[in-house]
Amino acid sequence: MITVYSLGVLLFAYLLGSIPTAVWLGQAFYGIDVREYGSGNAGATNAFRVLGKKTGIAVMSIDIAKGFTATKLAAFIGFSITGPHHSAQYVNYELALGVTAVMGHLFPIFAGFRGGKGVATLFGMILAVNYEAALLCVLVFVVVLLITNYVSLSSICAGFTFPLSVVFIFQSSIKSEVLYGMCVCILILVTHQKNLERLLKGKESKVYLFKKKIK
Template sequence: MDIVMIGGIVLLAYLIGSIPTAVWVGKSFYGIDVRQHGSGNAGATNTFRVLGKKPGTIVMLVDIFKGWLASSLAGLLVNWGAISPDHLIQFKLLLGVVAVLGHIFPVYVGFKGGKGVATLMGMVLAVDLPVALLCLGIFVVVLLLTKYVSLSSMLAAISFPLLLLLPMFRPEDPLLLVFGVLIALMVVLTHKKNIDRLLRGVESKANINPFKSK
């Protein structure tokens, strides 16, 4: 293994994950720092809540791309001979986790970011595309039915390890299943306040009305 090259790619994955999409979109186009409104998080969920459908969608897509791009950097390590192909999945997971941490603790804006769900989704798309697409479908359906981004995120995350238990999706590397369980736990734990608001019926709904812009 080439430790120097691996270290450089890990740093790059963090910097990619740290791109504060919600903050930059809010400040550049709306003159608003989303961290000072709504839940105070710099992520897609709060952007939907504070700025509306269009900016929320843009932030969500860019944050998903961040996770996908960071995880996909593992392919470069294989191509450059820094790691063996047998370690591809492990490094996709490592780089994706680093990107998620970058999103949660972004160096560009004082280490105050979002919860990392969209970036996590991008990472999963790079690691296991079929299962990730099903989880994304679950997210979209629940969001359209309930307009709760938090609930959609949690159900999509919980679905990931459950789908991996099915014979048709069971991974060759058991590490992926372990990771799936950890994903679900992490997403649920980071949404404790949302769960409380959902149970009390006071959770904010996203502005996803296709006939209404904001």
């Protein structure tokens, strides 16, 4: 059941996702548009490269919060429409809101529709829908990052972990959640196409979170 109120909540989710964290922080504290440097994206990974660790962490945290908060807006639509918590209908509304926020991050109205790749916002969405699978994704992300120092590769591996864990470990019975997991894989592959090309050529930039690069 679609109502004017539920459509308004979807619009709010898009506007929330459209907050260009990396762009605004870069302009406010460094006087630059992060999209003009590094990979040219307005996401956490490029913020780490261009603006440094502290700002990168801030961007990542806020972008995760965007996805999480937007997804949890389902609670404000009303159970008479969404159904009870953890029901298939409720999860469908959560997914719809989360996807809308991710689209806002990819195509932000507040930044000329030039956003980031949506990984952090996607994670916030996953955290809201299935926190156990989200924590497993974090574990995979950290392990791959520690081994390779490639944020892009870590994001791709973590993205593929979600649908696999939902199906084989947590055995979700909600078809839309499984379908969403498959869509996450496709989205991450599409948005990281250039990263994959650089990885294959050995030209992808590394991010050293826990140690300095030795020249």
